[in-house]
Amino acid sequence: MVILVNLKRYLKCQSPTLKLMLPSDVTLTATTTPSTVMFVLKYYSLGGVLPPELVKLPYLRLISLLGNRFSGQIPGELGNITTLTYLNLEANNLSGTVPSDLGRLVNLQSLILSSNRLTGMLPVSLAELRNLIDFRISDNNFSGSIPNFIQNWRLLSKLEIIGAGLQGPIPSSISLLRNLTDLRICEISGPAQGFPLLDNANGLVTVVLRSCNxxxxxxxxxxxxxxxxxxxxxxxxxxxxxxxxxxxxxxxxxxxxxxxxxxxxxxxxxxxxxxxxxxxxxxxxxxxxxxxxxxxxxxxxxxxxxxxxxxxxxxxxxxxRDAKCPRYGCSLHVNSGGNELRVRENNHDVLYDGDASFDNGAGSFHTNTKNNWGLSSTGDFLDDNIQTNIYVASLENSTNLPSLYTTARLSPLSLTYISYCLQNGDYHINLHFAEIQYTNDTTYRNLGRRIFNIYIQGQLVKKDFNIEDEVGIGRPLVVPFNASVVNHTLEVRFYWAGKGTARFPKRGRYGPLVSAISVNPISKRCSIGGKKKMVTYVGFAIMGLCLLMIISAAVWWKWFSKDNTRNYEDFQGVDMKTMSFSLKQLKTATRNFNPTSKIGEGGFGPVYKGTLRDGTIIAVKQLSSRSRQGNREFLNEIGVISCIQHPNLVKLHGCCIEEDQLLLVYEYMENNSLASALFDSNKSRTLLDWATRFKICVGIARGLAFLHEESRLKIVHRDIKATNVLLDKDLNPKISDFGLARLDEDEKTHVSTRVAGTIGYMAPEYALWGHLSYKADVYSFGVVALEIVSGKNNNKYIPNNDSVCLLDWVHFHFSKSLHFFHTYFNVAFAKASIPIYSN
CATH class of the missing domain: 3.80.10.10 (Ribonuclease Inhibitor)
Known part of the structure; x- marks a missing residue:
């Protein structure tokens, strides 16, 4: 009984709230009666040194102290617990050498010492552990070679030596371990050697021999x-x-x-x-x-x-086949692990491409064909117990970090960004980092160490790079480099060399992590990424080009309206200034416009899902060139959307004018339209919680704010409705269908003789008298917002004695202090959020 009291006193000193929990069928006494005893204290973040009093527990079979903050040396007294079959000291802060006394644990089946700070050579006495089945010593700082005495462990099933500090070669005696099922030996230095002899291990399931020379x-x-x-x-x-x-x-x-x-x-x-x-x-x-x-x-x-x-x-x-560069750029900006993001830098906005939409794969390569860059990722987070590979990280809680640093892309092994079709010359590279997965609290989690190497153009520029050592946890860091491009490609590679820890704060949080990459030319001659004056020139040039395109479209339409019997050849006089696809390409992508590829019906024709030869998934809108309205929309869409870019506006990849076909090629939106998510049958409808609906409202508002105020061309959309808001994979909204859009000239109200839009969404002053301004879009947005909140379809609203339209219905309920939220919501929560929403 004295033994139990002393242990409780020890544990109380280390963690006042902790109680010693033992199985009901286990009694700790000082008697000589055999009893199976397990001493398990996992993930309690206990500190101090390991208690040598453990040796006084009779017949102890299992010790697991995984995930604590124990420091100091492993007590040699543990070697006296000869009944021990399982010893797990993984993920602590232990140092010093492995005591030779552990060689007396002849019944030991599992010895797990990974993720500590152990040093020295493995003691020869471990050769006596002939009953070992599981031996793991990764993430340590041992010295010497992999010992030849492992041949004594004939029952061994799992052997893990990753980044342990040991040198090669792998001993040839490993061929005697016939029971191996899981072999992992990585990051060992030493002379070159042939492939180890594993032909006798017929039950192998996992073989990892990475960076073994x-x-x-x-x-x-x-x-x-x-x-x-x-x-x-x-x-x-x-x-x-x-x-x-x-x-x-x-x-x-x-x-x-x-x-x-x-x-x-x-x-x-x-x-x-x-x-x-x-x-x-x-x-x-x-x-x-x-x-x-x-x-x-x-x-x-x-x-x-x-x-x-x-x-x-x-x-x-x-x-x-026959890959060629359509043009040569001179900059690259990628928001790693995040979506497209506009960042203010050097007094002007810079648009960072996002890579969050790239499919996660343990071995994958994806390209952004629009801006000519790609991403290669290698490796799988072993033992993370997660079937799907998720190689992006984000901060879930509010933070003071700039948006560029709240997401990151990571990789278990190797992560490469490649910019191709780049002008040759000298470039300035900024690599952006922020450690957003580790903690700086007092738990065992803050023992995590992320260490990786950085290569640029194949040259090692940073060895054993540690974000936390450079700047701490949760703080932004920019590391600058210069590099030369001589073959139109720039390669930045991040590589995990097995150093650091692989078990903190939990399995699957190690390897390289990067928040963003920005590349700009050092030479002032490049028009992209130069000084403010050059950017201004480029901006005016683009603005002029866009105006010219829209004027050309208007002139063409005026001419076309005189004779609406002309076919597609009439388009050849108009310079579209966007990527051109052949009809054959789009037929192949959509399987000849197969009905099974049809994903929707636009105002001027059907929309099909397609896949290009490079794997890019697209949406193809098909219009008829014999339709005057379709021709007008086709030209207007190209003239407007090809000149503007924003995360909440749908991207236009290009177009096709061939035979009697007018085709627009957009980025593919995985979750179809907002109308589909809100109003489709329960079986197919996407469930949108309040936080998601709020996010969608904010996203639409941001897209409209860009059109009305931030874009060089001030644009009124004229047809904002739920069917014209598309949702991507992450349910981010993107405004689409600019076929009815108009320039908002000098912010003055424009009187239109041709009112266009959708009944029920048009502002009264525009629908009745043709007075058009950006406020018409704001009114339409309000109707969509009411649809999002109430879950009711404005187009299908049935009048009754209390109200004749959705707006009237909401006003009636509001005046009677009745809630008008969708039944899916927690009403109290939604009401509390409305003031934020309405601001």
């Missing part, structure tokens, strides 16, 4: 392991090809990046549902007809720089 070929027997699920041999010096005799159909993850592998990619590797990373190798070039480039395959294949074709652009854009 392996040379030679991958042995054929590896591809014949029937239970093999994951193979990672990236960042080595392996040569040769991939065996065509792949028997293991369980294989789901294959990481071969950064080797010197060559030859063809066998079809047997392309298993449905698999993730395969072939980047940075010398494989045969994968053209558009190659098996790896087949459309609609249910697998991820990263082909970024997987071959050397002699065409640098083609090596980046695999699956593309």
């Amino acid at each position: 392996l040379s030679g070929e991958i042995p054929a027997y590896i591809w014949q392991k029937r239970d093999l699920l994951l193979l990672d041999v990236s960042f080595n010096k392996l040569v040769g090809g991939i065996s065509r005799d792949i028997i293991g159909r369980s294989l789901r993850y294959v990481f071969l990046t950064s080797n010197m592998l060559s030859g063809d990619i066998p079809d047997s590797l392309l298993i449905e549902g698999a993730t395969i990373d072939l980047s940075y190798n010398n494989f045969t070039w994968q053209g558009p007809d190659s098996p790896t480039c087949r459309p609609n395959m249910n697998l991820f294949v990263n082909l970024f720089k997987s071959s050397l074709s002699g065409n640098p652009l083609q090596d980046i854009l695999q699956c593309t």
Whole structure:
């Protein structure tokens, strides 16, 4: 009983609120009666040193102190608990050497010491642990080589040595470990060596031999392991090809990046549902007809720089025949892990592209074809118990961080941003960071250390970079570099070399993390990203071009209205100034406008979903060139939306004028229209909680504010309604359909002889007398906002004795102090939010 009292006193000193919790069938006494005892204190953030009193607990079988802040050395007295079968000291702050006394734990089956600060060589006495099944020592600072005595652990099933500080080579005696199912040895230095002998381990499920200085070929027997699920041999010096005799159909993850592998990619590797990373190798070039480039395959294949074709652009854009640069740019701005964002820099607005919409994949490559840049990500967060790979991070709580730093992209291993079709010359690069996943509290979580390397143009520019060491937690950091571009490409790569911790604050939060990247030319001669004067010139040039396009469209329409029997050839006199698609391209993308690809019906024609050859998903609006109204909308849409960009306005990728077809190509919106989300049948309707509806309202307001006040061209949309607001994957709203838009000249009220819009959404002064100003859009927005709040469809409102329209209905309920919120909401919460909403 004295033993129990002393332990309780110890625990009380370290954590006043903690009580010692033991199973009801376990009694701690000082008797000699055998009893199974477990001592488990996980994730309590306890500090101090490990209590040597543990040795006084008789018949102790299991000790787990995972996720605390214990410091000091591992007490050698633990070696006296000879009944111990499980010892887990992972994720603490222990230092010093591993005591040789642990070699007396001859019954030990699991020894887990990862994520500490242990040093020195592994004691030879550990060779006596012949019953070991699980041995893990990652994230430490050991010295010496991987010991040859591991051959004594013939029962070993899991061996994990990642970033532990040990040197190679991997001992050949590893071939004696026939029971291995999970082998992970990474980031070991030392001489080059061949692939370790693993042919006897027939039950292998996971093999990770990353950055082990392996040379030679991958042995054929590896591809014949029937239970093999994951193979990672990236960042080595392996040569040769991939065996065509792949028997293991369980294989789901294959990481071969950064080797010197060559030859063809066998079809047997392309298993449905698999993730395969072939980047940075010398494989045969994968053209558009190659098996790896087949459309609609249910697998991820990263082909970024997987071959050397002699065409640098083609090596980046695999699956593309005769890749050429349509133009050469001289800047790059990416909001990593976030959406498109406008940032004020050097007294002018800079638009950062977002990459949050890129599909997350353990081995993936995505491109932004509009601005000519791409993203390659490699690796899987092992043991995070999450089936889906989510490689973006964001701050959920309010913060004083600038918006650019509230999101980030991360990777378990390697993350590469590539800017192609870039003007040759010297560039200034700013890398933006903020540690938003770790904490600076007093719990075990603040022991986390994120350490990675930074490469620019293949050269190591930052080794063992640690954001927290540079600036702390939750604070912005900008790291500047200069680089030269000589082949029209700029490559920035972030690589996790196994250092730091992989268990803090929880599994799956390690590896490189970046908030944003900005690249601008050093030379003043480049028109993009130059000084304010140059930006002003460019701005006026763009404004003039947009005005010219709209005037050209107006003149053409006036001419066309005289004879509405002309066909598409009449468009050839108008310079569209936007990307042109061929009808063949769009027929292929939409499967010849297959009815199953139809996703909606616009005011002037159907809308189809399509997929371009490079994998870009698009929406194609089809109009008839024989329709006067369709022709007007077609020209107006191009003339207006191609001149403006904003996160809450839909993007126009391009157009097609061919045969009797007028086609507009937009970015694809995953969640269709706001009307669909609000009013479709319950079975297909997207459930929008109050926070999401509020976000949608704010987004629409921001888009209108840009059109009315912030854009160089002041524009009145004239047809704001729920069907003209589209929702992306994250339910962010984007205003669409600018076919009826007009310039708002000098902010004066314009009297229109042709009133256009949708009944029920038009402002009275415009609908009755044709008085048009930006206030007409504000009125329409108000009607949409009432639809969002009430869940009622203004177009389908049925008049009654109390009200004749939705606006009348809301006014009636408000005057009677009755709520008009959708029944889905918590009414009290919605009412409390209305003052914020109405401001």
